Amino acid sequence: MHLRLLTTLLLAACAIGAAHAATVASVESPGGVLRVELDLHEGRLGYRVLRLGEPVIDTSALGFMLRGSGRLERNLALSAQATRHVDSTWEQPWGERRFVRDHHNELRASFTETIAPGRRFDIVFRVFDDGLGFRYEVPAPHAAAGAPGDADGTGAAAPEWIIDDELTEFAIHRAEGTPPPTAWWIPAGEWNRYEYLYQRTPLAEVGMAHTPITLRTHDGLHLAFHEAALLDYSGMWLRRVEGGRLRAQLAPASEGWKVKRRLPFHTPWRTVQITDSAAALYRSSDLILNLNAPNRLGDVSWFEPAKYVGIWWSLHLETETWATGPRHGATTRNTRRYIDFAADHGFRGVLVEGWNPGWDGQWFGNGYGFDFTRATPGFDIEALAAHARRRGVHLVGHHETGCAASHYEDQMDAAFAMNARLGIDVVKTGYVCDAGGMERRLPDGRIAREWHDGQWSSNHHQRVLEAAARHRIAINTHEPIKDTGLRRTWPNWVTREGARGMEYGAWGQPPNPPEHEANLVFTRMLSGPMDFTPGILSLQGRGQAIQTTLAKQLALYVVLYSPLQMAADLPEHYARHMDAFGFIRDVPVDWEETRVLDGEVGDFAVIARQERGGEDWYLGAVTDEHGRVLEVPLHFLAPGRRYIAEVHRDGKGAHWRDAPFEFVREERAVTASDTLVLTLAPGGGQAVRFRAERPAP
Numbered sequence: 001m002h003l004r005l006l007t008t009l010l011l012a013a014c015a016i017g018a019a020h021a022a023t024v025a026s027v028e029s030p031g032g033v034l035r036v037e038l039d040l041h042e043g044r045l046g047y048r049v050l051r052l053g054e055p056v057i058d059t060s061a062l063g064f065m066l067r068g069s070g071r072l073e074r075n076l077a078l079s080a081q082a083t084r085h086v087d088s089t090w091e092q093p094w095g096e097r098r099f100v101r102d103h104h105n106e107l108r109a110s111f112t113e114t115i116a117p118g119r120r121f122d123i124v125f126r127v128f129d130d131g132l133g134f135r136y137e138v139p140a141p142h143a144a145a146g147a148p149g150d151a152d153g154t155g156a157a158a159p160e161w162i163i164d165d166e167l168t169e170f171a172i173h174r175a176e177g178t179p180p181p182t183a184w185w186i187p188a189g190e191w192n193r194y195e196y197l198y199q200r201t202p203l204a205e206v207g208m209a210h211t212p213i214t215l216r217t218h219d220g221l222h223l224a225f226h227e228a229a230l231l232d233y234s235g236m237w238l239r240r241v242e243g244g245r246l247r248a249q250l251a252p253a254s255e256g257w258k259v260k261r262r263l264p265f266h267t268p269w270r271t272v273q274i275t276d277s278a279a280a281l282y283r284s285s286d287l288i289l290n291l292n293a294p295n296r297l298g299d300v301s302w303f304e305p306a307k308y309v310g311i312w313w314s315l316h317l318e319t320e321t322w323a324t325g326p327r328h329g330a331t332t333r334n335t336r337r338y339i340d341f342a343a344d345h346g347f348r349g350v351l352v353e354g355w356n357p358g359w360d361g362q363w364f365g366n367g368y369g370f371d372f373t374r375a376t377p378g379f380d381i382e383a384l385a386a387h388a389r390r391r392g393v394h395l396v397g398h399h400e401t402g403c404a405a406s407h408y409e410d411q412m413d414a415a416f417a418m419n420a421r422l423g424i425d426v427v428k429t430g431y432v433c434d435a436g437g438m439e440r441r442l443p444d445g446r447i448a449r450e451w452h453d454g455q456w457s458s459n460h461h462q463r464v465l466e467a468a469a470r471h472r473i474a475i476n477t478h479e480p481i482k483d484t485g486l487r488r489t490w491p492n493w494v495t496r497e498g499a500r501g502m503e504y505g506a507w508g509q510p511p512n513p514p515e516h517e518a519n520l521v522f523t524r525m526l527s528g529p530m531d532f533t534p535g536i537l538s539l540q541g542r543g544q545a546i547q548t549t550l551a552k553q554l555a556l557y558v559v560l561y562s563p564l565q566m567a568a569d570l571p572e573h574y575a576r577h578m579d580a581f582g583f584i585r586d587v588p589v590d591w592e593e594t595r596v597l598d599g600e601v602g603d604f605a606v607i608a609r610q611e612r613g614g615e616d617w618y619l620g621a622v623t624d625e626h627g628r629v630l631e632v633p634l635h636f637l638a639p640g641r642r643y644i645a646e647v648h649r650d651g652k653g654a655h656w657r658d659a660p661f662e663f664v665r666e667e668r669a670v671t672a673s674d675t676l677v678l679t680l681a682p683g684g685g686q687a688v689r690f691r692a693e694r695p696a697p
């Protein structure tokens with residue numbers, strides 16, 4: 001930068017300083033619903049958000065704490081700004097809806113430090129009518145000697161930033177005298193990754209939270225904070241500070257800093273969803289996908305959204321074992337039984353856990369014994385893959401790493417090649433160890449331990465994903481890093497865990513309570529698909545019952561979206577519930593359109609989805625521990641068309657605690673002008689297929 005320009009900036013900064021806070025740039029959403037204003041207050045940058053003229057986010061800090069060169073938040077001057085309007089629609093290869101509209105206004109504002117070292121960054125806001133995202137973009141350093149950015153005067157400006165933290169804040173507005181917003185959240189920086197029960201507390205009682213975190217203000221405004229496109233960066237935790245402010249705290253790296261990046265780079269998008277209702281909040285999650293870059297893999301039609309069964313629930317019930325021995329689950333004979341069951345009932349996949357060496361002994365948090373290219377002697381993988389192929393079924397791979405992530409990277413390419421040869425085109429990965437225990441091998445061979453959501457782990461997942469894509473393999477990550485919409489760019493990252501799934505129903509300690517899924521819909525599910533593994537029609541874990549009714553197990557297939565859904569129970573259990581099992585067999589996993597018809601965070605949710613490329617609609621409704629009667633107008637159906645509603649509902653007297661098997665399957669003709677009355681039992685649910693009748697020829 002020329003000296004003259006720097007002087008101008010300095011003068012501008014002084015002028016702004018004298019006038020106190022000044023709005024230096026602003027942008028509105030396309031429909032004028034949201035407005036973002038950028039302020040400079042004595043050279044300190046902040047942003048705020050208004051909705052329909054009312055404050056939602058009060059002036060909140062932006063900036064960085066950088067190692068070596070200190071905080072980057074003051075003495076800033078605006079050097080340029082530009083806006084842009086985008087209205088485009090793109091097609092998902094698979095998803096909750098086929099077409100996604102990206103309609104936003106963008107503001108790019110460039111800031112320069114008016115004192116040495118004269119660092120620069122852009123802040124880019126994309127503002128939709130139902131939320132926004134912003135990110136920092138740090139340009140390449142100046143090369144000219146004496147220019148700002150040339151910290152040591154040599155002309156070699158710092159080529160990298162070591163970020164000790166982001167200073168990004170979200171100051172939630174609260175009008176004087178009004179009750180505090182309610183927050184639904186799980187703790188971050190604790191041992192169990194993302195697997196906690198959602199807490200509902202006043203905002204002031206939030207500690208350090210993972211995102212998405214969902215808030216509801218006293219007058220019903222719904223907010224969710226998350227991030228999009230988390231790549232080569234640390235996951236953002238949110239720490240509540242001073243009343244109603246949430247401040248970014250990035251997951252640490254083993255080196256002690258949070259992030260290290262060469263310039264130029266940009267951060268993930270920090271996202272805020274803002275809507276009038278819980279239902280609209282779910283819908284607004286499209287902005288997370290919109291903020292991710294388009295598909296880089298090209299044609300991914302080789303990935304087929306599908307349902308799978310597998311040798312899994314028995315392991316969690318402890319009737320079979322991952323380890324070899326008399327109760328080993330992954331035997332050739334047992335797997336053949338599952339393959340035949342899958343083929344007989346139209347399931348594409350058969351997951352087998354415990355198929356490879358490494359499970360004998362202490363594998364939890366120690367995955368050095370895992371071999372991903374060899375099967376145990378009792379598992380004839382070649383013969384089983386051939387049998388599966390003959391029956392039109394695919395084995396689903398399982399790569400539990402026990403968090404020995406570098407050890408896994410050594411083998412993954414060979415393992416994926418073997419998988420591809422055997423027709424195994426989906427692999428479930430796993431990272432079971434306490435949070436902060438991901439094992440990274442350093443160049444000198446020593447092991448460092450990383451967080452599941454630190455920068456190194458973000459890059460690890462990226463390496464796995466790209467290696468898998470080279471072999472046309474889709475990945476389903478358990479104990480993952482959170483979902484930030486990268487499936488748009490790499491559509492082979494199809495689903496993941498990242499919350500308490502059905503397995504907690506097997507273990508207890510404590511089991512998932514009836515409100516769990518109604519919490520998930522409006523928190524975890526805002527971030528993307530989840531491999532929850534529903535469909536436990538036996539409703540029985542190890543020593544305790546699962547806290548849902550039978551009908552609710554069916555509803556979960558519609559309510560909790562995933563392009564891979566497991567029918568998680570044992571074949572012999574399904575044999576006892578064939579009327580209910582029919583719904584699991586028929587329900588699709590890929591959708592043309594999705595509508596959240598009704599819901600309240602943590603209380604209930606009603607979701608309708610239309611089969612992709614089909615005419616039928618499916619509805620799922622779940623409630624918490626309270627029974628409910630909900631009226632659902634069927635406006636989403638095609639007008640003038642007759643449908644047969646195949647209703648799977650809680651029977652009379654059903655209750656998750658003492659009458660969970662009370663279940664009714666019935667059919668009736670409906671049209672779009674009808675209203676369905678859903679009666680949900682305490683802990684219950686309902687699943688409906690609307691089968692379009694063929695019009696008379």
Ligand code: NOJ
Nearest residue numbers: 353400430432478479497
């Ligand atoms: C935890 C996963 O969530 C579960 O599905 C799997 O069976 C075990 N880890 C073993 O890998």
Ligand code: CA
Nearest residue numbers: 478479497503
């Ligand atoms: Ca898990």
